[in-house]
Amino acid sequence: VSTLPHEFAIIDWFRNCMATSSMPRLELGIGDDTAVVAFPDPVHALFAVDVLLEGVHFTVSDTTPEAIGRKALAVNLSDIAAMAGRPIAAVVGVALNRQHGFDFAKQLLRGMHQVAEEFGVVIAGGDTNIWDGPLVVSVSVLGEATHRGAVRRNGAKVGDWVLVTGGLGGSRAGKHLNFRPRVDEALTLHERVELHAMIDISDGLCADLAHILEESHVAAILNQTAIPLSEAAHAANDDRCALDHALGDGEDFELLFTVSPQDGNTLLQSPPFSLPITHIGEIVEGQDCQLRTDSGELSPLAPEGWQHQF
Amino acid sequence: VSTLPHEFAIIDWFRNCMATSSMPRLELGIGDDTAVVAFPDPVHALFAVDVLLEGVHFTVSDTTPEAIGRKALAVNLSDIAAMAGRPIAAVVGVALNRQHGFDFAKQLLRGMHQVAEEFGVVIAGGDTNIWDGPLVVSVSVLGEATHRGAVRRNGAKVGDWVLVTGGLGGSRAGKHLNFRPRVDEALTLHERVELHAMIDISDGLCADLAHILEESHVAAILNQTAIPLSEAAHAANDDRCALDHALGDGEDFELLFTVSPQDGNTLLQSPPFSLPITHIGEIVEGQDCQLRTDSGELSPLAPEGWQHQF
Numbered sequence: 195v196s197t198l199p200h201e202f203a204i205i206d207w208f209r210n211c212m213a214t215s216s217m218p219r220l221e222l223g224i225g226d227d228t229a230v231v232a233f234p235d236p237v238h239a240l241f242a243v244d245v246l247l248e249g250v251h252f253t254v255s256d257t258t259p260e261a262i263g264r265k266a267l268a269v270n271l272s273d274i275a276a277m278a279g280r281p282i283a284a285v286v287g288v289a290l291n292r293q294h295g296f297d298f299a300k301q302l303l304r305g306m307h308q309v310a311e312e313f314g315v316v317i318a319g320g321d322t323n324i325w326d327g328p329l330v331v332s333v334s335v336l337g338e339a340t341h342r343g344a345v346r347r348n349g350a351k352v353g354d355w356v357l358v359t360g361g362l363g364g365s366r367a368g369k370h371l372n373f374r375p376r377v378d379e380a381l382t383l384h385e386r387v388e389l390h391a392m393i394d395i396s397d398g399l400c401a402d403l404a405h406i407l408e409e410s411h412v413a414a415i416l417n418q419t420a421i422p423l424s425e426a427a428h429a430a431n432d433d434r435c436a437l438d439h440a441l442g443d444g445e446d447f448e449l450l451f452t453v454s455p456q457d458g459n460t461l462l463q464s465p466p467f468s469l470p471i472t473h474i475g476e477i478v479e480g481q482d483c484q485l486r487t488d489s490g491e492l493s494p495l496a497p498e499g500w501q502h503q504f
Numbered sequence: 505v506s507t508l509p510h511e512f513a514i515i516d517w518f519r520n521c522m523a524t525s526s527m528p529r530l531e532l533g534i535g536d537d538t539a540v541v542a543f544p545d546p547v548h549a550l551f552a553v554d555v556l557l558e559g560v561h562f563t564v565s566d567t568t569p570e571a572i573g574r575k576a577l578a579v580n581l582s583d584i585a586a587m588a589g590r591p592i593a594a595v596v597g598v599a600l601n602r603q604h605g606f607d608f609a610k611q612l613l614r615g616m617h618q619v620a621e622e623f624g625v626v627i628a629g630g631d632t633n634i635w636d637g638p639l640v641v642s643v644s645v646l647g648e649a650t651h652r653g654a655v656r657r658n659g660a661k662v663g664d665w666v667l668v669t670g671g672l673g674g675s676r677a678g679k680h681l682n683f684r685p686r687v688d689e690a691l692t693l694h695e696r697v698e699l700h701a702m703i704d705i706s707d708g709l710c711a712d713l714a715h716i717l718e719e720s721h722v723a724a725i726l727n728q729t730a731i732p733l734s735e736a737a738h739a740a741n742d743d744r745c746a747l748d749h750a751l752g753d754g755e756d757f758e759l760l761f762t763v764s765p766q767d768g769n770t771l772l773q774s775p776p777f778s779l780p781i782t783h784i785g786e787i788v789e790g791q792d793c794q795l796r797t798d799s800g801e802l803s804p805l806a807p808e809g810w811q812h813q814f
Contacts, residue, residue: 240538
C-alpha cells in the first residue's frame with residue numbers, strides 16, 4: 195500500500211485527471227480559491243449537498259473505494275434528478291484516513307470522475323484533508339432547472355396518480371452502491387408530461403412519499419399489489435417480506451412522482467424509456483398515507499414503512 | 505444536556521430559524537431535494553467547498569459550537585472574497601456526534617446563521633447526519649463574480665507590488681475562529697484598482713504566495729521589515745519569533761494580492777477602508793520566493809514558511 199502523500203499531491207494528481215475532461219461551462223476548475231461556472235443565460239440554479247460517512251452510508255471493508263466515490267457523486271445527481279434538472283458541476287470535500295494509501299485516494303476520486311463523465315458533470319473543485327478519523331466524502335452539486343422549471347415536492351394534487359420508476363427494496367444488497375441516478379429519465383418525464391411533485395427515493399418509499407404529502411398538504415392511498423418489488427427485495431433472506439423491503443428500505447434512488455391521471459395514462463401507454471414506470475396509487479384529501487391491501491382493506495402506512503402483520 | 509433528536513427535528517428547527525431571513529434570490533430553501541437560487545442575469549458563478557474536522561481544524565473543548573459554525577461558513581466566504589466575488593448561498597453538510605445534545609446542534613447552526621445574516625448569505629439547504637465519529641462540518645458556497653470578473657491566482661505580473669490586508673501571524677490564539685472574512689474589502693479593492701492576482705491567507709503567507717507565484721509563473725521578493733506582524737504574532741510565547749509566525753502561520757484569512765505600482769500607490773495614498781493595507785514586496789522574474797532581510801540580504805523563503813536562524 196502506497197503511503198498517503200501531502201494533500202497537495204492528491205489534488206495535483208486529480209487536477210491532471212480532470213484536465214482531460216472538457217466542459218465548456220467550466221471557466222475555472224481545480225486550483226484556485228473557487229471554481230467559476232458560466233451561466234450564459236438567466237437561470238434557476240439547483241444547489242445541494244450530501245455527506246457520506248464511513249460506517250453509516252458504507253463500510254470500507256464491504257466495498258471498493260471506486261464504489262464509494264461513485265455513490266458520493268451519484269446521490270447528488272439523484273437530488274438534481276428529483277428536481278428534473280440538469281447537473282453541471284460538483285465540488286468534493288474529503289477527509290481521508292491517514293491509513294488509506296494514495297491508491298485508495300486515487301480509486302475513490304476515479305470512481306467519482308467516472309460518474310461525472312457519464313453524466314457530463316465536471317468536478318470543479320474540492321477540499322482534501324487527511325486525518326485519523328473515518329472516511330468522509332461530502333459532495334455538493336450545482337445544476338440548473340430546465341425551461342419548464344424545477345419540480346418540487348409541494349405540487350401533488352388530489353386525484354393525481356402516484357408513479358415510481360424501477361423496482362423497489364433490498365438496495366443494501368448492492369444497488370445502494372451501483373445505482374444509476376435517474377437524471378435522464380427525469381428530464382424526459384419533465385418534457386413529456388406535467389410533473390406535479392417529485393422526489394428521489396433515498397429514505398424509503400413511505401418516508402419519501404410522506405415528504406411529498408406533507409409539503410403538498412394531501413394524503414395518498416397506495417395499492418399493495420401494484421408496488422414494484424425488486425429482485426433484491428424478493429431475495430432478502432430475513433424476517434421481513436419483499437413488500438416490507440419495498441415500502442421501507444431506502445437508497446433505491448428511483449423517482450417517485452405524481453401527475454394527472456391523463457398524463458399517467460400517457461406514460462403507461464407510451465413508455466418514454468425502457469426503465470419501467472409503475473402506477474402505485476392515488477393522491478387523496480387528508481394527511482395520512484394508507485395501503486390498500488390485496489383483500490381491499492385500507493391499512494395505515496407510517497412514514498417509517500410498514501410492518502407486515504399477517 | 506438535551507439528547508439529540510432525529511435529524512429531521514434538527515432540520516425542521518433550522519428551517520424555522522431560516523424562515524425569518526429574507527433573500528429575494530432564494531426561490532426554494534431547506535425542505536426539498538435541492539435549493540433553487542435565481543440568477544436573473546448571465547453570471548459567472550463561484551463555487552467552493554471547505555470541510556472543518558474536529559481535532560484538525562478545531563477542538564470542541566477549546567471553543568464553542570457557535571464559533572465552529574461561524575468558522576465553517578466564514579472560511580467559505582473568505583474563498584469567495586479571494587475571487588473578489590459576492591457570496592449568495594451556502595449548503596451545509598454536518599455529521600454530529602451522538603453525544604452532542606440538541607443544544608449543541610442548535611448553537612452550531614446559530615453561529616453559522618449569524619455569519620450568514622452578517623454577509624447577506626442564505627443557508628439554502630443541507631444534509632444532517634448523526635454518527636459516533638468526530639464532528640464534521642462541510643459547507644459549500646455559491647457566489648457570483650462582479651462585472652469586473654473573478655480575480656484569479658494566475659495574473660501576477662513582473663513589477664507588481666505584493667500587498668496584504670491586516671496583520672499576520674498567531675491566528676491559532678483566537679483569530680482562526682473569530683476572523684471576519686474580507687468580502688467587503690475585496691469588493692472595494694476590485695472596484696478601485698485592477699487586481700492582478702489574489703488569494704486569502706489560509707495556509708500561511710509564504711504558502712499562499714507560493715500558490716500565486718506558481719500559477720502566475722513568476723517569483724517574488726518580500727521585505728522583512730514590511731511584513732505586518734499582528735499582536736498575536738508578537739504575543740505568541742514559543743520558540744518562533746513574530747516574523748516566523750507571520751510568514752508561516754495559516755488561517756489569518758487576510759487578502760494577499762498583487763497590483764501595478766501605480767495602483768498600489770493609489771491604495772496606500774487613499775486607503776479605501778480602515779483595515780490596513782501593507783506593501784510587503786514585489787513580483788520579479790523567476791520561480792522562487794525570497795526575503796530581503798533588514799540587513800538587505802536576500803534569503804530563500806520556502807512555501808512552508810521561514811525558519812528564523814539568527
